[in-house]
Structures are given as C-alpha cells and as structure tokens.
Amino acid sequence: MQYRKLYFAALLSTMGTYSFAQDQFGGHITGQQWQVISSPSANIIFPKGIEPQAQRVANVVNFIDLNNRRSIGDKKGRINIVLQTQTVNPNGYVALAPFRSEFFCTPPASNLLLGSQNWLDVLSVHEYRHVLQTLNARRGITKLGSILQGQGLWAVMSALSIPNWYSEGDAVISETALSKNGRGRTSFFTLEQRSLANVGVNYSYQKNRNGSYRSLVPDHYRLGYLMLTQARQLKGNDITAKIHAEAARYKGIVYPFSRALKRNLGYNSTNLYKLAWKENKQAWQERLDATALIPTQAVTQKNKRTVTDYRYPRAWKNDILVARKSSYKQTDQLVQLENGKEKVLTTIGYNNDDFFSLNGNTVAWAELSRNPRRGYQDFTNIYLFDLQTQQKRQLTHKTRYFSPIASPDGRKIAAIYVSPMLKNEIHVLDAISGKLLETITSPDNYFFSRLAWTENGDALVSIAKHQSQLALAKINVNEKGITLLTPWTYHTIESPVISNDKVYFNASFSTIDNIYCTDLAGSKKISKVTSVPVAAFEPEISKDGKTLYFSEFTNMGYVISKQSLEANNSSEFVVKEPFELPIFKASNFPEEGGSIFEKLPTQEYGVKSYRGLFKGLKLHSWNIIPSPSNPSLSVQFDNFLNDVSLSFGGSANFNEAGSNSFNALLKIARFYPDFTFMTEYGQRSTAVLRNNQVVNQQFNELDLSAQVAIPLRWLKGNFSTSLMPYVTLTQRNLTNFTIDNVASKPDNSFLSSNVGLTFSTVRRRAYQNVGPRLGFALQLASISTLNRDDNSKTVASSAVYLPGIGKNHAIQVRGAFQKELLSNSYQFSDTFVYPRGYNAPANDQVTSLAVNYDLPLFYPDAGLFGITYFKRVRANLFYDYAMTERLIAKTKTTYRSAGAELIFDNTFLNILPLSIGLRNSFLLDKDPINPSQSFHFGIFVSTGL
Incomplete structure (x- = not known):
C-alpha cells in the first residue's frame, strides 16, 4: 500500500504551478453500477454486489474515528472511499485534490508481507490512519496554505513538513496495535533490516530516507516503524500527535519535523534513527545468540556488486534446479541451475507476484494484462513452460488466476481464483485448453492462497484464511472435503510443498521465518526443519528426498541454500502467537486500546445508488500564481470516481502590454x-x-x-x-x-x-x-x-x-x-526539438536525427543537509543532425552538433526526484544566428515524477 499525498512538479517553488497527475483517469469499466453508503466518518462508494464488504469498511473506520485518535489528533472530516474490485493489484492510498481514498480490494497472493489479517481490514485501518494524519496536518502554515490555494497547497505543505516514513510507520503501528497481528508482528517486515545488521552494515539516516540504486535499503514503511516505535518507548504513544502537529504548523520553519522531534524527544531525525537502530540491533542479536542455528550450503552465491534474487528453487531431475531470477540490472527470468552453471530458459513478463511452480516438466506462473481502455481493470493470466520442449505458451486470457500449479500427470492446472465480487475459489483447469474442469469452494468461507498437489494428484494443500488467522488445509479434489493440517494461527504461513506424505512450508513461528513440516494425515504436529540467521522461504525437496532446498535472504538479496534432511531429528515445535512473543512487544501498545475487531459494531448503513455524470464533482483547489510576467488564478474541480475534471482560470500577460485572458476546460473520460x-x-x-x-x-x-x-x-x-x-x-x-x-x-x-x-x-x-x-x-x-x-x-x-x-x-x-x-x-x-546548442532557425521544413548513448557512472549515495541527495551520476553522449529548408528560396542549411551531458539523478527535499544535467554541445556547423559560437554550455532539468 502506498500513501500518496499528490506531489507537485513545482515543489521547488512554494507558489509554483500545480500540475498533478490523475492516475487512471477514466479507468472504470463502461457500465459499472456504483452504490454509496453514507456514514458519519466516510462515504463508501462501491460496485454493486459487494455491500457486505462496504458495510464492514464503514464500521471499521467509524469505530476508529470514535475511539482511536489520541496518538494522532482530534480534527474531524468525512472522507470519500472508493472500493475498486476490477483490478488484481492490491493497493490503497489517500490523496488530496480532491480529498479521497481508494482501496484496491483484491487481496495479495502472498501472505508474507501482511501476515494473516483480512485484507480489507488492513486497508481500512491503515488507510484511515492516513486520513486522520491528513486532517490533523491542517494546522498553522499548512492550514494557511489550504486557505490560500485549497487542497493543492495543503498537500504540498504537508509533504514538505512531514516525512513519508512518519506517515507509513505510524499507519503500520496502527494496523498492528489495533489487531492481534499486523505487519509489526511479522518477521518478514524486518527482513531487510535484520539482514544488514547481521553483516554489520548500517546505512546513514539520509540513505535510509532516500534509498539507493546500488544497495538494498529498507523502505520508508520499515524506517518509520523502527523510528516511531522507539519514539513511543521514550515518551509514550501520545507524543506522536504532538510531533505531527508541531511539524505541520512549521514550528521551526527549517526542518520542522526534525526540530519537533528534538523539542519533544531530545533527538533529531538522524539521532533518533541511530538510537532506534542500536536498540533494535541489540534485540535482534540477543535473539540470534539464543538461537541454535543449523548450517546450510550455498547453491548460488551472494552477488557482491548487484542486488540479485533467486526465488522458488524447484527440483527437476537429478541435481538440476529451476529458479526465478531477477536483479537490479535484469528483469525476471526463469533459469536452470546445474553443477554451478546457469542457463536462461525464458523471460517472465509483468507480474505482481514472484510465485512459480514446477510439477513434472511443466512450469507455471501468472503474468499481468489489462483492459486496453480501462486502467482499473486488469488480469492475471496463466503461462506454462515445458522444460522438455522449451516451449512457452499462454493458457488463459483475461482471467484472475493466482499461484497456478500443474498436477503430477501434467493434465490439469490448479489455481486460486478471485472474482470481481471478491469471491474466492480454487479452479482446476485443463492443461491444454484452459477449460474449467472443477470449482472448489469452502462452506466456511475460507480464503485460499498458494497451492500444492499431493503426489497421487487426488488432493490439494493450500493456505486457508479465516477470521484473520491462517492454517494449512488439505482439500480432496473429488469429494471437496477439507482437513486442517495445522492449528489456526496469527503467524504467517507460506509456500507449501509435499514430499513423502509430509508438507513443508515456511512460517514465522520462531520470530524468524524458517522451514517447518507437518504430516498429510492431519495430526497437526509441527516440526522445525531449518534455523537460519535471517530468513528461509520457499522449500523444495530433492527427487531422492534427501535434500531440502530453499531461498535464504541476505543483505544482497535472495540466494538458494540447501541442507540435508537425513540427519534432521527435529522434535515437535510448540507455536506461540505473535502477540505473546517478547520480540514483538514494542508494537503492542495497550494505550491504543488493543484489537478492535472483537469490539466492532455491525451497524447496517443505508445504501443508495451513486449515479450521474457530475456526481461528486468537488471544488478542491484555487491556485494563485504570482508570476512577475504572467500572474494567474485558477480553480479546479474533480469528482471522486476520477473521470470528470473541470477548471476555470484567468491570467495577465505583462509581456503583451498587460493583456489578459480567461479559460475553461472540461474533461470527461467516463x-x-x-x-x-x-x-x-x-x-x-x-x-x-x-x-x-x-x-x-x-x-x-x-x-x-x-x-x-x-x-x-x-x-x-x-x-x-x-x-x-x-x-x-x-x-x-x-x-x-x-x-x-x-x-x-x-x-x-x-x-x-x-x-x-x-x-x-x-x-x-x-x-x-x-x-x-x-x-x-x-x-x-x-x-x-x-x-x-x-x-x-x-x-x-x-x-x-x-x-x-x-x-x-x-x-x-x-x-x-x-x-x-x-x-x-x-x-x-x-x-x-532542434540540434542541441543551436538557436531555433526560421524554416519551411526540417528533418532531424539524434543519437544518444546513456550510461551510469557511479552511485554517490550522499546527501547535502537534507536539501538534495545524490543517488546516481550518469553520462549521455550525443550526436544531433538537422537539415532545414526554405522552399521558395531553394536553400538548405545543415546543423550538426556533438557533445556530452553529465546528469545527476537527485532527490530534492527528500521527496522530489529531479535530474539536473550539464550539457556541452560542440557545433560542427556555423549557427547562422550566432556565427561566432563554436560550442554551447547549458544546464537542464527533468523531473522523475
């Protein structure tokens, strides 16, 4: 999930022109029927057919609005939340201009990141926290900005004063403290930080803040959670509301957030990060010291220069493995690993899930496609690759399938299906035609994820989710009966595979993700198989049953490791729930009120149709641009379904003797x-x-x-x-x-x-x-x-x-x-675009050619007082050619230039990606407008927005 306060291209000038991007403008499918629930805290706008889910969202946000505000503030406001069900990409955001939120309701295919919690519950808690953050940021100078120029400047002033790590870290704390699970209680969430601590690497606060093209750097969700849990331990939960309010007021114009931290905690941003890292590293080390590790052998070596991932090792035959590989330099590939040698089998296209499976000779995975006209409707289609024939083919088209896997005989493909009405099923398809053969549902409304066939092909093992808990389940394909193989748990469970009547899977039971196993008979006894320092995922058993392969995480990405199963005499493992474990105590703040989901009301709000072309059209920004040559005023209207936009404006042009103009624009994309x-x-x-x-x-x-x-x-x-x-x-x-x-x-x-x-x-x-x-x-x-x-x-x-x-x-x-x-x-x-270095010539006709060779030089990963951060320096070598003609005079003029550009890919003010280039153009022909000029030096700017 991302929290998107719309950043504007003119952030370098606080009075600049606002030109925000409207993502997926007009992206809804034609004829979509919308309904709305109006509740005290939110209007829930949703497609007809998912009223129960919309009612649940309304009850969650209203409960939080009434009962869980003390650590953020008491400012009120109603939000419009749009539930999107046609997209397969799980996400959510809160935005200004206009003030709204969107929930992308199809759950993630993997349980790793979010754990066991119900997806819409996570979205409701997390995104509504962003709503409260946005409302409570409207104070002091930020409020003045909203008065002067509406939600546009409100968004800019908020973004400049409150770092994204605060926004996301605070929201992750909310989803953790207000439930029995949440990301703060998943070991996967601290995976990258623990991998760095394990090898003694500690990047600076600025590098953590801005990221890196070279190194694996934990994102702002993890940075924010690390720092804010430390802040709360120092001064209690309520301190964050005070820090947030002071920063939004710009109490201390320069570095308002860091100064608010210093006033209230005694630590600025850099020093708070150092303290939080020190405290957490010590806790992680103490846990490791108390853990008996099991040695592993490397199948693939850690890449020392480029972050590289080898995922889902799958045994094909003898000592041959098939894996999924990607890196900072290379998009996804399917590779074959044999005797230390690597062979690329095929490429894998756009996708939102790293999963792939191998059974027999058939590799299966899912790739994305989309409705060409409607960006809010996309699909996941099944692709197959035959290891014998080396042929790749697409099995399904315009479908919503996840985690496909071939049956042992290769005749069927089983996959998870999630409908636009959020109904979850297991589909069994014909492996040749893609025709639906079997549909498996759960009478208890379990939500299934990940699949593995039993060795005789009569049953499937999947991960079932019910009431925000997970368990392994065996599903008889013919009789449709379900047997639970593990107890229900709030821990993360992922990637089951089956070998010799045992199910191997990775789970967070020991507060470090490791490989565990249980039996197919349903005893529910769990044994721990691996014990690694950072994390082990995606188990696979060799064909002879003697070796366990798995993905192991390092500070340079995933590698493939192995260990022998012959000497594994592990005893039954006793599982304690995440909220019972000391390592997760920092996220369990009693002052927040504890889990809300046992207390939720089940109020039924009234439902109405939501129709009309201009429904929800709202004035949200009035932009005053005090330019010395072209001052202007404009007002902006947009609707909440993001398919109608209206603006009015006026300006004066002092370059044209004080002339003025008025304009209006209406855009309809429904x-x-x-x-x-x-x-x-x-x-x-x-x-x-x-x-x-x-x-x-x-x-x-x-x-x-x-x-x-x-x-x-x-x-x-x-x-x-x-x-x-x-x-x-x-x-x-x-x-x-x-x-x-x-x-x-x-x-x-x-x-x-x-x-x-x-x-x-x-x-x-x-x-x-x-x-x-x-x-x-x-x-x-x-x-x-x-x-x-x-x-x-x-x-x-x-x-x-x-x-x-x-x-x-x-x-x-x-x-x-x-x-x-x-x-x-x-x-x-x-x-x-004329050749670089020349003035634009008058002409009747022009033909041009330009050649560019762009390459990275180095990655500084260094900042300058929070003003700018140097992420990459690259060079561009170019040659430009143009011929202009004046047809009546029958004259032709040639313009040629060659040169180089030195480009700095920077982040300004920790939020705005800008590339600043220095260009030197050598003129190979005379410029008729400036004949004495032989070269031209210039500076140019491009934005990464």
Whole structure:
C-alpha cells in the first residue's frame, strides 16, 4: 500500500504551478453500477454486489474515528472511499485534490508481507490512519496554505513538513496495535533490516530516507516503524500527535519535523534513527545468540556488486534446479541451475507476484494484462513452460488466476481464483485448453492462497484464511472435503510443498521465518526443519528426498541454500502467537486500546445508488500564481470516481502590454473516448513589422476547442504498448484589430484541426536501467486551417530504443520531421526539438536525427543537509543532425552538433526526484544566428515524477 499525498512538479517553488497527475483517469469499466453508503466518518462508494464488504469498511473506520485518535489528533472530516474490485493489484492510498481514498480490494497472493489479517481490514485501518494524519496536518502554515490555494497547497505543505516514513510507520503501528497481528508482528517486515545488521552494515539516516540504486535499503514503511516505535518507548504513544502537529504548523520553519522531534524527544531525525537502530540491533542479536542455528550450503552465491534474487528453487531431475531470477540490472527470468552453471530458459513478463511452480516438466506462473481502455481493470493470466520442449505458451486470457500449479500427470492446472465480487475459489483447469474442469469452494468461507498437489494428484494443500488467522488445509479434489493440517494461527504461513506424505512450508513461528513440516494425515504436529540467521522461504525437496532446498535472504538479496534432511531429528515445535512473543512487544501498545475487531459494531448503513455524470464533482483547489510576467488564478474541480475534471482560470500577460485572458476546460473520460472541451478568451498584444517599423498590434482572440481521444494501453510479456489517436477542432475568432490604437484590418475567424496519434511499445526496465533497452515510439500530427487560407503543419517523430554494451546502458535514436511554410498567414506553435546548442532557425521544413548513448557512472549515495541527495551520476553522449529548408528560396542549411551531458539523478527535499544535467554541445556547423559560437554550455532539468 502506498500513501500518496499528490506531489507537485513545482515543489521547488512554494507558489509554483500545480500540475498533478490523475492516475487512471477514466479507468472504470463502461457500465459499472456504483452504490454509496453514507456514514458519519466516510462515504463508501462501491460496485454493486459487494455491500457486505462496504458495510464492514464503514464500521471499521467509524469505530476508529470514535475511539482511536489520541496518538494522532482530534480534527474531524468525512472522507470519500472508493472500493475498486476490477483490478488484481492490491493497493490503497489517500490523496488530496480532491480529498479521497481508494482501496484496491483484491487481496495479495502472498501472505508474507501482511501476515494473516483480512485484507480489507488492513486497508481500512491503515488507510484511515492516513486520513486522520491528513486532517490533523491542517494546522498553522499548512492550514494557511489550504486557505490560500485549497487542497493543492495543503498537500504540498504537508509533504514538505512531514516525512513519508512518519506517515507509513505510524499507519503500520496502527494496523498492528489495533489487531492481534499486523505487519509489526511479522518477521518478514524486518527482513531487510535484520539482514544488514547481521553483516554489520548500517546505512546513514539520509540513505535510509532516500534509498539507493546500488544497495538494498529498507523502505520508508520499515524506517518509520523502527523510528516511531522507539519514539513511543521514550515518551509514550501520545507524543506522536504532538510531533505531527508541531511539524505541520512549521514550528521551526527549517526542518520542522526534525526540530519537533528534538523539542519533544531530545533527538533529531538522524539521532533518533541511530538510537532506534542500536536498540533494535541489540534485540535482534540477543535473539540470534539464543538461537541454535543449523548450517546450510550455498547453491548460488551472494552477488557482491548487484542486488540479485533467486526465488522458488524447484527440483527437476537429478541435481538440476529451476529458479526465478531477477536483479537490479535484469528483469525476471526463469533459469536452470546445474553443477554451478546457469542457463536462461525464458523471460517472465509483468507480474505482481514472484510465485512459480514446477510439477513434472511443466512450469507455471501468472503474468499481468489489462483492459486496453480501462486502467482499473486488469488480469492475471496463466503461462506454462515445458522444460522438455522449451516451449512457452499462454493458457488463459483475461482471467484472475493466482499461484497456478500443474498436477503430477501434467493434465490439469490448479489455481486460486478471485472474482470481481471478491469471491474466492480454487479452479482446476485443463492443461491444454484452459477449460474449467472443477470449482472448489469452502462452506466456511475460507480464503485460499498458494497451492500444492499431493503426489497421487487426488488432493490439494493450500493456505486457508479465516477470521484473520491462517492454517494449512488439505482439500480432496473429488469429494471437496477439507482437513486442517495445522492449528489456526496469527503467524504467517507460506509456500507449501509435499514430499513423502509430509508438507513443508515456511512460517514465522520462531520470530524468524524458517522451514517447518507437518504430516498429510492431519495430526497437526509441527516440526522445525531449518534455523537460519535471517530468513528461509520457499522449500523444495530433492527427487531422492534427501535434500531440502530453499531461498535464504541476505543483505544482497535472495540466494538458494540447501541442507540435508537425513540427519534432521527435529522434535515437535510448540507455536506461540505473535502477540505473546517478547520480540514483538514494542508494537503492542495497550494505550491504543488493543484489537478492535472483537469490539466492532455491525451497524447496517443505508445504501443508495451513486449515479450521474457530475456526481461528486468537488471544488478542491484555487491556485494563485504570482508570476512577475504572467500572474494567474485558477480553480479546479474533480469528482471522486476520477473521470470528470473541470477548471476555470484567468491570467495577465505583462509581456503583451498587460493583456489578459480567461479559460475553461472540461474533461470527461467516463465514456469509451475521452472528450475534452476548452475555451479561452483573451486580449492579445503582439509586435509586428509595418513599413519597416516594429509596432504593437492588439486584438481579441476567442478560441473554442473540442477534442476526442481514445487512450489505449496493453501489457503483454515484458512490453507495455500504448496508442492514442485524437482529433481536435478549434474555432479561432480574432476581432478588434488595431495597430497603436488605429483600426488595422477586418475581423476574421477560422476553424483549425489537429489530427494525430501517439504510439509506443517499450520493454520494461530493471531498477538500475537508465533507459529502455528495447522499444519504439511514434508521434504523428497534421494541423491545418479549414475555412481560410490553406495554412497547415505536419509533424512526425519517432524513437528507437536499443541495448547498450553494459546491462544498464541504453541507446536512443530519434528522428523527426516538420513542415510549415513561412509564407502561411497563420503560424502554429513551434515545439520542434532542434540540434542541441543551436538557436531555433526560421524554416519551411526540417528533418532531424539524434543519437544518444546513456550510461551510469557511479552511485554517490550522499546527501547535502537534507536539501538534495545524490543517488546516481550518469553520462549521455550525443550526436544531433538537422537539415532545414526554405522552399521558395531553394536553400538548405545543415546543423550538426556533438557533445556530452553529465546528469545527476537527485532527490530534492527528500521527496522530489529531479535530474539536473550539464550539457556541452560542440557545433560542427556555423549557427547562422550566432556565427561566432563554436560550442554551447547549458544546464537542464527533468523531473522523475
């Protein structure tokens, strides 16, 4: 889950222009029927058919609003929560502009990160904590910002004063303290931090705050939980509300949050982190000292330079393993490991789960696809790979399947199915056609995850979830009977495999994830098999039953380890629940009130239909931009379903003798095409040449525009493809022409059109890749006037992306063409990219070519007083060519330049990714506008938003 306070591109200027991205604008499927529950604390907007889940969400957030505020503050406000069920990507966020939240309701396929808790309960507690954080941040200077410019500046001021690690750490504490489980009680949550402590690595606070392209750095959820649990131990739970309020008020303009920590705890951010790390490292070490470790042997070695993961080792035959591999340099691959050698079998495309399975010769996994037009609807489809024939094929299309696994005879595929109505089933499919053969449901409404076939193929073992607890369950495929193999627990259970009538799985029973086993007969006796210092996951048994393989976590990612099973004489393991274990006591704050889920009311709120194109349209921001040359004012409306947007604005242009303009824009994306309607009226003042004198020409211009566009996007394998055809018609009315207060020519009006398309297909990038390593992009546009002189403009550009010499290198080749005659009586805007270092030349026609070679140089991982953090330095070598033509004069001019760019990929103010480049262009031809110039040095900025 991510907490997204919309960050704006103009954060470097607190009075900058707000241009926020509306994710998935118009992403709902056509014809979706919406309903709404109105409760005191929240309006729950949800698809028809999931009323019980919506009622549960309403009861959870209302209970928290009434009973669990003391550690955050007492400010009130109603939130609109939209429940999304058509997407398979589990997530959630709270945003401003407008103030709303979205829950992506399909649960995660893995139990590791969130443990046993019900997914919608986690979302309700976690995201509603963000709601309370947002409401209680509206104080002091942050409140003044919201008064001046609405929710837009409210979001910016909150983001600048309150670090994301506080927001997420505080929310994880809430989901832990208000339940019997939660991430704070899962050993997986501290996995990365413990791996670093285990090898004596302690990154600085700044590196933890900003991350790294080079090192494995725990994210802000883990950083925040580490620091805030330490803060609460120092001064109690209520101290966080005071720190949050003081930071939001900007009590201490510079570093307001760190200063609030210092005033209330005696530690600033850096020193609090150091103390928290020291205390937790000592606790982790004491636990390790009291743990009898079992030696393991390495199958794959830890990569010392690049974070690399080997996941889900699967035994094929003899000593051959198949595993899933990825790294900071390389996207997912299926690899074969034999005698220390590695062979790439195939690639794995876009996915949201690392799981894959092997039974017989059949490898199975799931990849993502999506509705091309509707971004809120996506799918997980089953892919199969035959190890004998080396053939890969897609078994299902537009489905919602998770954790697929082939039966022992290879004829069937079993998979978890989650419907858009959040119904959970196990489906058994034909392995050739993908046809549904069997549907397995649970009379007790268990939620299943992960699957393993028994060796004779008559039963499946899965992880069942019920009332926020987990247990291993055996399901008879034919009779549909269910036998529990382990007791219900709040611990994490994951990745069952079966060998010799035993079920091996990883679990958090010992506060370190390890491999355990139980028997298929249902005795519910549990034995511990591994004991490693950090974590062991994803067990696999060799074909002879003598060796256990598993994924073991290190500070440089997952490696594959093994240990012998022959000498394993482990005794029965007694499981204690997470809330009973001392290592998790820091997250169990009695002052928060304890678990709320035994106290929840079951109030039935009224349900109404939620219909209407402009339903929920809300004024949320009024932006005042005090520019010295072009001050402006605008107001912004958006609806909560994120498919209608409306804005009004006005501005003055002092560069045009104080002329002013007014505009309005309406964008509607609920229907299959996007419709955009724009109007602008303004006074214009331009310089023109008359009788060899430059004089001012004034006129009024009224523009009326309408655009129809169809934005499409596909996911297939590792490629993301987008296509957007569009047509724009603009009526321009020019009136009241004067030159220095003398009437100059009659009024005129004309209609112009812009017909074009954009297309791209690009391979996804690994984390360290500086650019796409394969892809193609194209833009075409034809702009012309329709009812006056034949003024037209044609623009075309394309780009080809290719791999460089190194895995993180990228080559980009761009070509472009533009034609617009200088003799045209009306000139459209010129946005052509000319060779670097040259001034834009006047021309009728231009053709260009640019070649770029981009490569990383080093990763500084160093900051400067919280102002900027240097994450990566890279170089770009380029060559640009262009030929311009003046057709009437029959002249051609060549422009060539070559040079280099030194680019710093930085994070500013700990939140804003910006790349700052230094460019030196050597001019290989004379610039007609500046003939004496032989090179040009410049600075440029690009944003990573």
